[in-house]
Amino acid sequence: MKKKTMSYVMSGALSISILSLSPSISAASPVVSKSQTASYKYGENNQIKPIRSFSDIILEQxxxxxxDPEGKDFETLAGEVRQAKLIRQAxxxxxxxxxxxxxxLRDDIRNAQRAAKEKNE
Structure with a gap:
């Protein structure tokens, strides 16, 4: 009988301690709705940063x-950025x-990178 009573007391104490921590945990976290959470990701130092769309990244590059992105569709612009990256790397x-x-050009870059890697080994 003593074991049952002691287990009830311990489980009650554990439940109360867990419930008393929940307000402090929720107060420490930033208030973000579920729709905002879907468009955010965790970055360095656990700060929430917005996810950038691929089109924004291509425009920035x-x-x-x-x-000049004027008058060009997204695929054409992405192709020109890809070509500029290859030329810069070459x-x-x-x-x-x-x-x-x-x-x-892509094959020449791969061969040059392989040769440099073999040279370093």
């Missing part, structure tokens, strides 16, 4: 490369880019 590796299509 187009500005960085000096590409220039960084010392590859001549004139007269080469994107596939040849």
């Amino acid at each position: 187009a500005e960085d490369f000096g590409i 220039d960084h590796l010392g590859i001549v880019t004139s007269g080469k299509d994107l596939e040849t």
Whole structure:
């Protein structure tokens, strides 16, 4: 009988302690609705940061490369950004880019990266 009574007392005390912590936990967290939570992700230091859409990222990169987005659809703009990235990477590796299509340029970049990796090993 003593064991049953003691288990009831301990479970009651545990329940009360858990319930008393819930207001302090909810007060420490920021107030964000479920719809806002869906469009946010956790970043460094557990701060909530908004998720950027792919089109915003492409527009930002187009500005960085000096590409004018006026009158271009999204796929064309993304292709030009991809091409500018390849050319920048090829220039960084010392590859001549004139007269080469994107596939040849991509293969040359891969070969140069493999050669550099083998050289470092």
